[in-house]
Structure formats: C-alpha cells, structure tokens
Amino acid sequence: MGQLTAFGLLASAATALALVLPHDNITTSPPSPDPISTAYYAAGYLPPPTYDPWYSPPSGWESTVPGTPLRIRQPAYPSINVRGCKDTLQILYRSSDTHGNASWSVVTVFRPNDTYFNSLPPLNTKNFAGRLKGRGVVSYQVPSDSVAPDAAPSNLLQGQEPYGEMRDLLMRGWIVAVPDYEGPRASYCAGAQAGYATLDAIRAVRAVAGTHVGIDPESSRYALWGYSGGGFAAGFAMELMGRYAPDLIGKLVGAAVGGPSPNLTTVAQAMNKKDTAGLVVASLVGVVDQWPEAREYLRSRLKAEGTYNATGFLKIEKMSGVEALMAYKDQDVYDYFVGGKSDIWGSESNGIIQAVVDKDAVMGVHEAPPKEVPVFVYKAAKDEMSAVEETDVLVESYCKGGARVLYHRNHEGGHNDELWAGRLRTMDFLRTVLDGWTGANMTIPDVGKCITEDVKVPLDVTCLLPEWWWGGAPRPAECG
Template identity: 65%
Template sequence: MRDLLKRGWLVAVPDYEGPGASYCAGLQAAHATLDGIRAVLASASDIGYIQKNASRVAMWGYSGGAFATGFAYEQIASYAPDLLGSVVGAVVGGPAPNLTTVAQAMNKRDTAGLVVASIMGVTAQQPVARQYLVSRLKAEGQYNATAWLAVAKMSGVDALAAYSMQDVYEYFVGGETDVWHPIVQEVIDRDAVMGVDRGKLAAGVPLFVYKAVQDEMSPVKETDDLVAGYCERGATVLYHRNLLGGHNDELWSGRLRTLQFLEHVLDGKKSENLTVPEAGKCVIQDVSVPLDVLELLPDWWWGRR
C-alpha cells in the first residue's frame, strides 16, 4: 500500500469478508469491493479531494485478494454499471478459480487452515449448508467440532498455525464425503468458482492476470481456462504465465509488473516491459521472471532519504 501511496494514488482496502468472516463468498466479495469504490468516490468528492466523474479507479488483489478482485471484475457490468466510467483496470494475481480443487491441494499441508476458513466462510451466509456441516462434525477426539468451529474467531495467520499439516476431513464423521456433500458443493459451485457466466463482462476494462505455472495451490490450467473464458466473452486481457517460481514467489515477482500496469491505466504511463492489449483483445505470454530478493524491498525504500 505504501508503494501505491508513494505514487500519489488514493488507496482503499475493503473488508470484503464482512462481519461474518465470509471468506471465499464470491458475490459478497464482489459487491463489497464495488460498494467500497462507490463509497470512496462519493466521500472523497464531497470533500473536494477528487472529482467523482473524473476519477480513474483500478483494482488489485493477489491469491485470496485475487478472488475478490476477480469476482468484482466479473460483476461490474451487472452490479455496478455506474462504475464503468471510473474503473479503468483490474489486476488478478495468483488466482485460485475453484475453491474445491484449491482446498484439496492445500489439505494436509501448512495451508490446511485456509481450507477450514474457506469452507466456513463460504457457508457463513448459507444456513442450510452450514447446518449440515456442523451436524456432521465429530463430538469427541482430537478432531472435534469445538476445534473446527474455533476458526471463526481466528485471523488467517492464526488459522494457518492452528491447523497446519492436518487432514481437515478428519473432523467429519463421514470424512471427505461430508465436506463435499451436494448441499455444500452446490453453494461452492454457485459462489466460489470464478468465470461462471453470471452476466455481461465489462469488456472495456483491461484485466491483467499473472500466475506461476508451477503454482502449488491452484492448477495453472484452471487459470488458463478462466482467461480463455473471459476472452471468449470479449474481455480485454493481458495474461502472464510465469515459468519460474511458485505461488508465494509470484506474489513478489508480479509486483513490479502490476505497478507498471497500474501506471498505464491510471496515469497513462506506458512501459517497455508490459503492453496492454487493445479493447476486446487478449494477449497470453509465457514469461520467465525470477524471484529477486531485492524485490522484497518495497520501492519506497530505494527513495528514502
């Protein structure tokens, strides 16, 4: 955020999960993100900080943040058509388009806590699915209902520590079958899968997608298919498939390219290293961007006095 502020941009960070911790609930994430933009434009213009009708807005998220940004991008035209003149770009980094496959990939690893948080989050506002899940939790033993439900009051870091390396299916009487029961799966398919045709896309809003081909949390093919689907629907997409590194590496390896993209759409500053396609066009590129440890230093550090 400090890198963005250094460029003179106003930065807003939405609480897109809401008070119920609806982690991975896609439509809420989209609506909260877009409502947040509306709120910033309204309040900032009221005090004369920006001109509401002349403002240029871009969205950026990585991993879980990419989930919110991606859903918001998909919902602009249908949910927030009033923002079509303001939103000039979106960035989706390290996306995990399908919660089901992501959860299966992260289980039994140091990321298992995010599986617990996501299953609880996506059912937070779905009482039938939530009631079913709770009814299938074990009452006794190490993996019991109390331990599972404790995630509701944990931060992401806390959840990662509490459930690290666990098999989350052990919490349920019927194991994996309970977690992916049709009652739950229907909710996930409806609200936690990106790229589902829920209405017209904002084809004129350029989208930058970047992903590590060796991403260990979400198969790159799912992102390939996501981008292909966007392109078939007339979207404007620049997609970088990084042949180097994994999920966490790309968080940093993609940062400078993202800043170049944002400078292009917000300030009209073009980069020799990154070309934004013409409206309605898609450019898919394999790139080899290594993780440079110096990239871990934010660019404001280099300009400090």
C-alpha cells in the same frame, strides 16, 4: 486463496473523530465502557469491530442504494504505520450479500504523503472547495484469509500492512482504498459477497471524493488489484460489474487479478495436509456462512469427541489468517468430520456443500469482465495451491465473453513467489491505465482482444519487502 500473511501480528490504531454525512442525520454513539474497548482506547487504538459501535449501521440503512456512505470516520488512524501515508479515513457503506440482500461493509482510505495532500487542510475540516484535482485510486483487496470479523483489514491495518504493496502504491502518489470485502460476517470465499462489497466500496469513495478525500470525483480514475484471496475478490468484482455496477464503467479503468484460485473444490484438495490446511478450514466455514442449510449441515457432521472435534474446528471463527495457518498446520481437515472427506465432497453429503461452492466460489460462472476495462491476470505456472490450467480456462472464458485480458504465466517460482515477482509488472499496468504512462514493457490489448504471454520473471524481493521485514532497520538506500 491465501498467503502466510503478517496480518496475524497486527492489531492496533487509535481513537478517531466519528463523522456522519449531512444527509444521514445520525449521531455516532460513544464506545461502550466494556474493558476491551477501554483498554484499546487507553492505548491509543480503535477497538476491534465486534467491540466498536461505529461498525453498526444507522437506522434506515437498508433502504439506501448500494454504495451509499452511511458513516465516515476521519481521521481514522492517528498512528500511521504504512510508509508513504499521510492520513486515513473510513467509510461504512451500504452493500449487498451473496443473495443480493441489503448488507454493509467498511472501506479504509489511505491518502499519500505528497505535495498535493500536504497542501490540503486537515481531514476533519472537509475544506477542499476549489482545490480539487484528479487522482488515481487503487482499490487494493488484501488477502485477509479469515472468518473472524475482528481480523478485517479495517482493523488489522492499524498496525502495519502485510506485504509492502500499499507502501509502493502510496509512494507513486495513488490513493489506496482497502475494503472489508468479506462483509460484516467475514464470509471468506463467498464470491458474490466479495465482488459486491468491492464494487460498492468504489462507489462509496467516489461519493465522498470531493468532500472528504480531497480529489475531484469526476476526473479521478479507479483500478482494482488483488492477489490470491484478494485476486478472488477482484475477479468476482469484474465478473459482476456489468450487471451490478454498470455506472462504474468509464470510472474503473483497469483491474489486476494476481494468483487467482478459480475453483475452491480443487484448491481445498491441494492445500489439505500441508502448511496451508488452516485455509481449508476457513474456506469451508466461510463459504457456507450465508447459506443456512449448508451451514447447519456442515456443523452437524463435525465429531463431538476425540482429538479432532467440533470445538477445535470452530475455533477458526476467532482466528486471523496467520493464526489459522499455525493452528491447523499439516492436519487432514477431513478428520474433523464423522464421514471424513465424503461428508464434504462425496455422495453421502447429498451435494449440499458442493452446490454452494459451485454457485459462490467458482470464478467464471458469471459474466465476463466488461470489454471497456482491461484486466491483467498473472499466475505462477507452478502454482502449488491452484493449477495454472484452471486459470487458463478462466481467462479463455473471459476472452470468449468479449473481455480485454493480458495474461502472464510466469515460469519462475510458485504461488508465494509470484506475490512478489508480479508486483512491479502490476505497478506498470496500473501506471498505464491510471496515469496514461507509455513506458511499460507490456502490451495492453485493445478492446475485444486478449494476449497470453509466457514469461520468466525471477524472484528478487530486496526492494519489495514490507517494512516489518527489516526488523526496524532502514531499508537499503537503493530501494528509496
């Protein structure tokens, strides 16, 4: 579900040249002269999505196929705040919402600062002809944990990344693509929406790989990675891939699903009345967002008066993940409802919320991941947000469906610990599937096989911490 992220501290980046693909025949409108946009641009940053007209899809976008690039902005961030990154571009692309209706989203592409990309011309020249090579591309699903459109990764990553995974991916020479998988409405915990947007982001990047990224679209390889809320999105993408994006089989060569939370119902119970209560509020608002009847019911059951009322509950709609964690810390979320907990999960609710959760926020109810794509699942055996036994059942269902899964149950630490402890194993997995590396201390199953391993990986975060952790001081020399 979520993390104590650095995302609540992020909000920046700069003016950009907005480009559109030749086949779109669109012009990009200049930003409106509202005071918020003006202030952001004056400071050298892009304004938040709700104030940025670039986030509006062009006329006729609904008739395009999922994964079609609709707008390109390059370079996107003139101020790069991720170590190892040379430059960035953004793609607004056609996708689908939870119900399969036309929707759109944005993916931000980070190119590594290495010899190959330093030899290419600037992004806005698109002059890559005859100089392309295959590359590994990692679609990294950031756990944004918010129902605020302005807290989308495409906006907040202008400031810095939250954990350091992107830095480590870039330092290994891989391109990093970060989709706003919650979509334009920031539908947190809407599983199908997240899966579709994740898959369509890969399609969009592939569509412009040769013309705008500088890599060969045919020989380049793609992988997914996400932890917690990001693992939720990556997991749904793998479950939906076989029927929604079979064209990616053979291009998508692996997926890492870390710290998954297979069932929102049990996760909400585990996180309530703790420092994670804000994620319960966000999940309830987000999961009903694309279901009008459930959304209206939820709002109708909020108290009109008192300490815990509708106004206080719905303030979540303007908060980042970190702001939500601070605002609702240790609260009993059900105090906001007229009938308490029974309004959400009890018989008095007529099962409206439960039905939506069961349809759109439970992993393992769709197809198993395609047998051709190896999946690395890793989970803390003592995960306090989501019981490991539920992930055991999820993996078992994947394996019965013919999936190819390596599953690590780490008996050291809890949910947040495994965020750090699982990173180096994930890097080994990615090196194996993207680069053909044979030195990993792990065995990736053959097609149609699964392996479950109980491991004990202690938490040693010294070289894994993000740049902001060091408070401006240089990272230790041994960390590179």
